[in-house]
Amino acid sequence: MLRKRTIVLLLFLSMLVATIRISPAGAQESDQSFVAIPDELTTELRVKAAYNGQEVLWLFEWPAARAHFYHDIVVYQDGTWVRHGDSTVGSQEFGLYEDRLTFLVDPGTVQGFATQGCYAACHDGLRFLSNQLDGATVGAHPLLGEVQGRTDLRKYVPDSRAGAQWWDAPWDDVKSAEELTALREAGVFLDFWHWRAHRGGPIGYADDQYVLEFRNNDGTKAAYGTNWDAEANEPRFMFDPARVGFAALNWERLINFEYTQDDVYYLSPDTAIPFDTNHNWQNGDVIPRRFLQEPEGSQAAITADGRWLDGVWRLELRRAMDTGFSTTDHALVEGRTYNVGFAIHKNATGSRWHYISHPQKVGIGVPAAITAARFNGPTPDWNAIPWTTLAMFYPGQITWEWLTSEAHPGAPEMRADSRSCRDCHGENSSAVLKMAQAAQFHELRDGRLSLNWWLTLLGGFVFLFGGTLVALNLSNYRSQR
Amino acid sequence: MGTIIHVLLGGTNVGILALAAAAVAVRLLLGRQRSDLARGADLVAYTATAAGLGLAVLSGLTGFFGTWPREAIATTVLSQNKTLVTLALLSSWGLFLFLRWRVGPSLWDYPVLRVWSIVLVAIGFVNTVLVGSMGGSAGLTGTVLDPLLLALNINRYMSLAWGPYLTALLIVLVVILYAYSTRLKPR
Numbered sequence: 276m277l278r279k280r281t282i283v284l285l286l287f288l289s290m291l292v293a294t295i296r297i298s299p300a301g302a303q304e305s306d307q308s309f310v311a312i313p314d315e316l317t318t319e320l321r322v323k324a325a326y327n328g329q330e331v332l333w334l335f336e337w338p339a340a341r342a343h344f345y346h347d348i349v350v351y352q353d354g355t356w357v358r359h360g361d362s363t364v365g366s367q368e369f370g371l372y373e374d375r376l377t378f379l380v381d382p383g384t385v386q387g388f389a390t391q392g393c394y395a396a397c398h399d400g401l402r403f404l405s406n407q408l409d410g411a412t413v414g415a416h417p418l419l420g421e422v423q424g425r426t427d428l429r430k431y432v433p434d435s436r437a438g439a440q441w442w443d444a445p446w447d448d449v450k451s452a453e454e455l456t457a458l459r460e461a462g463v464f465l466d467f468w469h470w471r472a473h474r475g476g477p478i479g480y481a482d483d484q485y486v487l488e489f490r491n492n493d494g495t496k497a498a499y500g501t502n503w504d505a506e507a508n509e510p511r512f513m514f515d516p517a518r519v520g521f522a523a524l525n526w527e528r529l530i531n532f533e534y535t536q537d538d539v540y541y542l543s544p545d546t547a548i549p550f551d552t553n554h555n556w557q558n559g560d561v562i563p564r565r566f567l568q569e570p571e572g573s574q575a576a577i578t579a580d581g582r583w584l585d586g587v588w589r590l591e592l593r594r595a596m597d598t599g600f601s602t603t604d605h606a607l608v609e610g611r612t613y614n615v616g617f618a619i620h621k622n623a624t625g626s627r628w629h630y631i632s633h634p635q636k637v638g639i640g641v642p643a644a645i646t647a648a649r650f651n652g653p654t655p656d657w658n659a660i661p662w663t664t665l666a667m668f669y670p671g672q673i674t675w676e677w678l679t680s681e682a683h684p685g686a687p688e689m690r691a692d693s694r695s696c697r698d699c700h701g702e703n704s705s706a707v708l709k710m711a712q713a714a715q716f717h718e719l720r721d722g723r724l725s726l727n728w729w730l731t732l733l734g735g736f737v738f739l740f741g742g743t744l745v746a747l748n749l750s751n752y753r754s755q756r
Numbered sequence: 757m758g759t760i761i762h763v764l765l766g767g768t769n770v771g772i773l774a775l776a777a778a779a780v781a782v783r784l785l786l787g788r789q790r791s792d793l794a795r796g797a798d799l800v801a802y803t804a805t806a807a808g809l810g811l812a813v814l815s816g817l818t819g820f821f822g823t824w825p826r827e828a829i830a831t832t833v834l835s836q837n838k839t840l841v842t843l844a845l846l847s848s849w850g851l852f853l854f855l856r857w858r859v860g861p862s863l864w865d866y867p868v869l870r871v872w873s874i875v876l877v878a879i880g881f882v883n884t885v886l887v888g889s890m891g892g893s894a895g896l897t898g899t900v901l902d903p904l905l906l907a908l909n910i911n912r913y914m915s916l917a918w919g920p921y922l923t924a925l926l927i928v929l930v931v932i933l934y935a936y937s938t939r940l941k942p943r
Contacts, residue, residue: 712893717832727917728836734923735844739876741930743851746872748937752859 309405311365313622316669316711317704318630320376320617321662324647325655326596326639331607331647333592334657335376337667339621341532342583345540346373346473349503349510350526351560356509358564364403367623369530373473374583375620375629376590379486380466380613380637382605385432386441388465390695391678392616392634396430396465396486399676400446403626408446418449418488425489433675434463435488442679442690449488459487459602466605470579470590474499477541478567481577481592485603493573493603502542502566504550510562512547513554514539519546523560536582543567573600588621596639607647612638615645617665630667633697633707668707671714762818763891769811770888773849776804777881780852784874788865798864802856809849812884816842819891837916838890841883848880 323334348371349356360371379396381388387395400408410426419425433444435455450458458464467490470481475498483493502510516522519539534540542563550562569575576598581590597606607613617632636643645663648655679689688694700710779801786794819842820829829835852873856863863869885901892899910916 724830724836725915725917727919728840728915730920730923731840731917732843734918734926735840736847737923737930738926739844739847739851739879741934742872742875743855745930745933745937746868747855747858748934749940750859750866750868752862752866752869 309364309403309407311628312671312715313365313624313628313669315622316715317708318619318621318667319704320619320630320632320665320667322617322645322665323657323660323662324637324645325650325657325660326607326609326647327650327652327655328609329596330593331596331639332655333590334660335588335590335592336662337376337588337619337621338586339374339583339588340586341370341622342472342536342588343370343372343374343621343623344472344476344536344583345371345529345532345534345563346471347371347564348524348529348561349564351523351556351562352558356562360564362403362625365624365628367625370532370623371529372623372625373471373476373620374588374623375472375625376470376581376588376618377620377629378468378615378617380468380605380607380615381634382462382611382613384462385434385465387433387675387689387692388616389614389634390692391675391689392614392696393618393631393670394673394675394678394696395432397627397670397674398428398431398444398446399674400428401627401674402427402429403628404672404674416447416449418452419447422452423489429490430465430467430486431488431490432463432465432486434458440690441692442675444675455488456602459485462601462605463487464603466603468577468592468594470577470581470592471499472581472588473541473563474565475567475570476579476581477536478543478569479578479580480570480575481579482570483574483576483594483598483604491603493576493600494571495574496568496571497574498567498570500566500568502562502564507552509552510550510564512542512566513550513562514542514546515548522551522554523556523562526559526561529561541565541567544569573598573603576600576604607639609640609649612636612641612643617667619667627670627672629670631670632665632667633702634695635663635665666702666704666707668711669714671711671717673714673717677717757822759823762815762823765811765815765818766888766891769808769815770884772804772811773808773845773881773884776801776808776849777877779804780873780877783864784870786864794864795861798861802853805849805853805856809846809853812842812846812849816846833915834890834894838887838894840916841887841890845880845883845887848876848883852876852880 318338321336325332345360347358347360349358359369360367363372366372379388379393383389385395399406408428413428414420414426416425428446431444431446433442435450435458436444436448437450438444438448465486467484467486468481469484470476475482478498480498482497485491485493502512504511513522524534524540528534539546540563542565547566577592577594579590579592581588596608598604605613613636614634615637616634618629620629635645637645637647639647640649648660650656677683679686683689685694685699688699696710700706779797783794783797783801786797829839855869855873855876859866859869863873889899889901889905
């Protein structure tokens with residue numbers, strides 16, 4: 276009997292030692308990297324569109340409990356500048372990440388977009404997916420890394436890859452630079468309208484980009500730059516006290532969202548002067564790490580007016596119907612229909628933590644899901660144009676590769692490019708909620724059983740079996756078997 | 757077909773184990789009584805646990821082999837959680853069945869065993885309900901537990917694994933209690 280008890284005790288002790296021995300590694304090992312599922316899985320976006328022959332205008336409204344228009348700052352702390360508000364997993368902890376509205380426009384040239392929308396641009400290995408590629412791997416790619424200098428993977432379309440089948444789009448099988456140029460000249464790319472509440476928004480611009488082999492900028496000068504001198508380890512610019520009354524924002528006021536859209540909270544040529552190292556900097560002084568500037572060329576094509584009021588963002592975008600930059604922008608032509616996929620970022624999130632719509636048909640003066648109405652003069656009467664309300668959903672980590680794989684029941688239709696997501700899943704708010712729940716379910720499909728999972732199993736077994744042994748020992752029972 | 761059988765077996769075992777839990781509750785309320793009702797409740801608790809456990813094992817097997825691809829079961833958090841919870845319910849009900857088999861109908865006469873039986877049945881019952889609800893989530897339908905889980909801030913799509921520290925604490929606790937109980941155990 277003694278020997279039996281000793282064996283049991285030794286067994287327990289060895290499990291304890293084993294657990295403690297592997298605990299530090301176990302605590303760090305996690306299969307939940309880049310996982311942050313928002314509490315709110317769905318939301319809505321209201322859209323109107325209008326054109327006058329020269330310009331096309333969009334009006335958007337979407338609910339947002341709080342406006343996030345501060346973004347990427349450095350705060351002075353005991354002699355050094357500490358960064359907050361870089362791209363992060365889920366919501367930025369202090370709310371220092373800008374809200375956004377984006378959409379991709381396809382004139383019918385990008386295969387898969389009309390039916391699957393934004394999923395045509397979302398692939399395994401993209402940054403902030405659990406299976407994101409590391410910088411060295413992307414950096415070693417002959418075109419993306421060595422020529423373009425990329426260190427991560429962003430949106431791309433299947434047309435840009437040389438897979439055996441049209442849907443076969445491995446990240447590294449990029450077509451040659453000559454082939455990509457030919458595709459752009461043939462209009463095979465997605466025109467990316469990209470409004471950011473901080474980077475460009477305050478000075479009245481939305482970014483203008485395009486998606487082909489990567490998410491590319493249209494030109495060379497965007498509406499923002501980086502306000503950071505990496506060698507000196509300090510900002511390049513600060514607020515001009517003579518013009519705005521202070522040299523820096525205040526950390527406490529910032530994280531309590533006390534600066535309104537009418538206050539000076541961003542750096543631009545009108546509000547900034549070169550950084551003065553010898554200024555009497557105090558702990559809690561904050562300087563934006565982005566510097567807003569007048570964009571140039573195609574990247575200056577979209578002007579924007581966004582305001583948040585009483586829990587709703589209202590944004591108007593305006594662009595020439597034909598910008599003249601045919602290899603980066605799609606001209607919007609009266610009488611034609613376009614495929615458009617919309618997305619919004621809110622709650623201080625970036626990268627993939629967005630809400631997306633099914634692809635929508637937008638008719639320029641022709642009936643479609645969203646019909647752009649013709650107007651005369653410089654500004655439409657928005658009240659005369661009805662809203663189209665879109666159900667938006669969190670897409671999780673569903674990628675093109677999964678959707679076209681055997682694991683997805685709708686893969687045959689996707690490969691045939693014959694049915695859209697909405698044909699199978701529906702489009703109303705409860706349908707997209709189910710899609711978001713499915714996305715949640717797949718959020719960690721590449722996760723393996725973690726050490727923590729096994730430890731939980733071990734702990735549970737020890738508790739239940741050990742507890743039963745203890746109870747039997749203490750009870751002094753007489754078996755009546 | 758496998759999914760249908762799994763759902764049928766799952767639903768049936770949840771019902772029978774709920775009956776077992778109710779019978780245990782009735783038997784506990786009757787204390788040391790030897791009435792027909794007490795004997796009946798004990799018998800129902802015993803047999804329903806055995807039957808429910810058998811069906812739960814079959815349900816688990818059909819779930820594992822007859823529903824999703826094995827790769828999906830191993831690599832999605834919801835199914836990892838479901839597996840964890842299933843093992844917890846099988847262990848709890850199994851140990852209760854073992855106790856009742858080992859000690860016999862007088863199980864309810866021993867205070868320590870009575871308390872431990874409550875613990876096992878409670879853990880078993882909660883996990884039985886939870887695993888059924890997770891099955892609903894896997895089928896992308898809502899379940900009646902959803903509002904409660906939401907209120908308790910339990911996200912079944914995030915890993916329920918608790919990690920090394922609680923495991924270490926439980927092992928230490930059990931080892932100490934076991935050593936203590938062994939010393940107290942009458943020779």
